[in-house]
Amino acid sequence: MSNLPFTQPIGRRGLLKAGLFAGAGVAAAPLLSACGSTGGPGTAGGPLTWSAWANPGEGERFREFAKQLTKKLGVQVNFQPVVGDYESKLLSQLSAGSAPDVFYVGDGSMSKMIATRQLRDLTDYLDSGKAPVKLSDFHKGLIPWCRPADGSPGLFGLPVDCNPTVFWFNKDVLADAGVTTDPAAHFEAGTWTQDALTDLLDKVRATKKKGLVIGSGWFDWFGFITTFGGTVFDDTGKAVFDTDPKAQDALTWLFEQLKSGNITYGGSLPKGQSVDALFYAGRLATMQYGRWVLPNVKKLKFGYDIAPYPSLSGKDIMPVPVATAALVVNAKAKNRQKALELLGDYVSAEGQTFRLSGGGNAVPSIEGLDRVVTEGHLPAHGKLFNDIAAKGYALPTTLAGNPKLSADFAQLANKLFMARNQTAKSFSGKLVKLLNGAS
Structure with missing residues (x-):
C-alpha cells in the first residue's frame, strides 16, 4: 500500500475513502477451492463485475485476482475500479441501475442500502452448506452492522477483512x-x-x-x-x-x-x-x-x-474498535449464483489468504489465519492482530443505522x-x- 497523506484528525470517512479497510497484499497463491452451486433463479450466464476502492497498486492486484476468479468460476470476472469518491459514484450507479454485481460497502452506507432493498440477502446461501465459508467463521463483533438496523432478519454483507486498533x-x-x-x-x-x-x-x-x-x-x-x-x-x-x-x-x-x-x-x-x-x-x-x-x-x-x-x-x-468493510451482492445482479460464488470465494480462508499475504495491510476477518499476520515476524507480536480482532467490535449499530x-x-x-x-x-x-x- 502506498504512503497515504493523512490529514488530522483522521476520521472514519477519511479511512473509507482512502481504502484502508481492504487488504491489498496479493501474492502468488493456488487457485481458490471449488464452491458448490445452490441452483435456483438468477443462474444465467454472463460476465460478472465487482468493484472496490483501491489505490493504483491495489487496483493492479485486484485485476490479477479477477483473472484468477475468472478461471475458478468459469465466467468472465471484471474488476471495476472507482476513482475519486467511491461512495457517491456507487450510489449514482445504483440509482441508474448500472452498479456492479458485487461490490464493497462501508459501514456508513450499509443500513440505507439494506432499507432500500439494493442488496441480496445472503442467509440462504450461507445456510446451503455449499458456501466455502460459514457465518461462524467470522469474528462475531464484525457482523452486526451487516444486518438490518431495525432488527429484522437478514444478513446483507460479509466482512472482507478488518483492521483492529x-x-x-x-x-x-x-x-x-x-x-x-x-x-x-x-x-x-x-x-x-x-x-x-x-x-x-x-x-x-x-x-x-x-x-x-x-x-x-x-x-x-x-x-x-x-x-x-x-x-x-x-x-x-x-x-x-x-x-x-x-x-x-x-x-x-x-x-x-x-x-x-x-x-x-x-x-x-x-x-x-x-x-x-x-x-x-x-x-x-x-x-x-x-x-x-x-x-x-x-x-x-x-x-x-x-x-x-x-x-x-x-x-x-x-x-x-475494529475497522472493516463488507462485500455485498447487488440485488439486481443478473448472474446471481455466480455473484454469490464470487463473494464466497473472496471472503473464504483461501480468498483472504490470497489477498492479504505477501505484504498485505489488513487482518483476516475470520479465525485460523495467524500465518497471514505473522509472516516476516513484523512486527514481532504480529499474532496479536488476530487476537485483538477476535475480541473487537465494528461500528456500533446505533451509529451504523x-x-x-x-x-x-x-x-x-x-x-x-x-x-x-x-x-x-x-x-x-x-x-x-x-x-x-x-x-
Whole structure:
C-alpha cells in the first residue's frame, strides 16, 4: 500500500475513502477451492463485475485476482475500479441501475442500502452448506452492522477483512524516556495496566515528545472506555457511558491525561501534522492504528512493535474498535449464483489468504489465519492482530443505522474536545443526549 497523506484528525470517512479497510497484499497463491452451486433463479450466464476502492497498486492486484476468479468460476470476472469518491459514484450507479454485481460497502452506507432493498440477502446461501465459508467463521463483533438496523432478519454483507486498533509503539522513544518495560513486555508479564500506561506517558512527556494522540471519531476513543471495562451501548442500543461506572472512570482518566499533556487531542495539532507522520518522525511514542500502516512502518529505522490496549487486569485483551468493510451482492445482479460464488470465494480462508499475504495491510476477518499476520515476524507480536480482532467490535449499530447521527456525533465530540473545559460527566452527558435522541 502506498504512503497515504493523512490529514488530522483522521476520521472514519477519511479511512473509507482512502481504502484502508481492504487488504491489498496479493501474492502468488493456488487457485481458490471449488464452491458448490445452490441452483435456483438468477443462474444465467454472463460476465460478472465487482468493484472496490483501491489505490493504483491495489487496483493492479485486484485485476490479477479477477483473472484468477475468472478461471475458478468459469465466467468472465471484471474488476471495476472507482476513482475519486467511491461512495457517491456507487450510489449514482445504483440509482441508474448500472452498479456492479458485487461490490464493497462501508459501514456508513450499509443500513440505507439494506432499507432500500439494493442488496441480496445472503442467509440462504450461507445456510446451503455449499458456501466455502460459514457465518461462524467470522469474528462475531464484525457482523452486526451487516444486518438490518431495525432488527429484522437478514444478513446483507460479509466482512472482507478488518483492521483492529492496536497499540503501536516506538521502542527508541520509550527507551530515551527511561521506559524500561515496553507495552508488549508489560502485556506478557500481565502488568499492562492503566497505571503502567500513565507512567509511560508521564516519562515521554518529560522528554518534550508526545505520548499519545486521540481523535474525535468513535474509532479513536471508544476503545479507552471498553478496554477498561466500561460499556458504551447496552444490549438495546441505548448509550449508557454517561452513567456506567467503569465508563466514567475511564473517561475521567482520559480527561486527566488530556489536561496534563500526556495525551494530545488531534484536532489541536498544527495544520499539516498527522498522527502517523509524527510517529514515523520519531516525535510520537505510540499510535492507536490498524495494520494498514505496516507497509510504511517497515521502512522506519527505529525499533517498533505492537501490544493490545492496556486493561484493568494488565493481562487481558479487551474489546476495542475494529475497522472493516463488507462485500455485498447487488440485488439486481443478473448472474446471481455466480455473484454469490464470487463473494464466497473472496471472503473464504483461501480468498483472504490470497489477498492479504505477501505484504498485505489488513487482518483476516475470520479465525485460523495467524500465518497471514505473522509472516516476516513484523512486527514481532504480529499474532496479536488476530487476537485483538477476535475480541473487537465494528461500528456500533446505533451509529451504523443512522449515518447523519454518526457524523453529528463526531462533530459534537470534536467541539467538546476542543473546548478544553469538559469533565467526564459533562462530555458524556452531551454526547449521550445526542445519541439517545433526547430533546
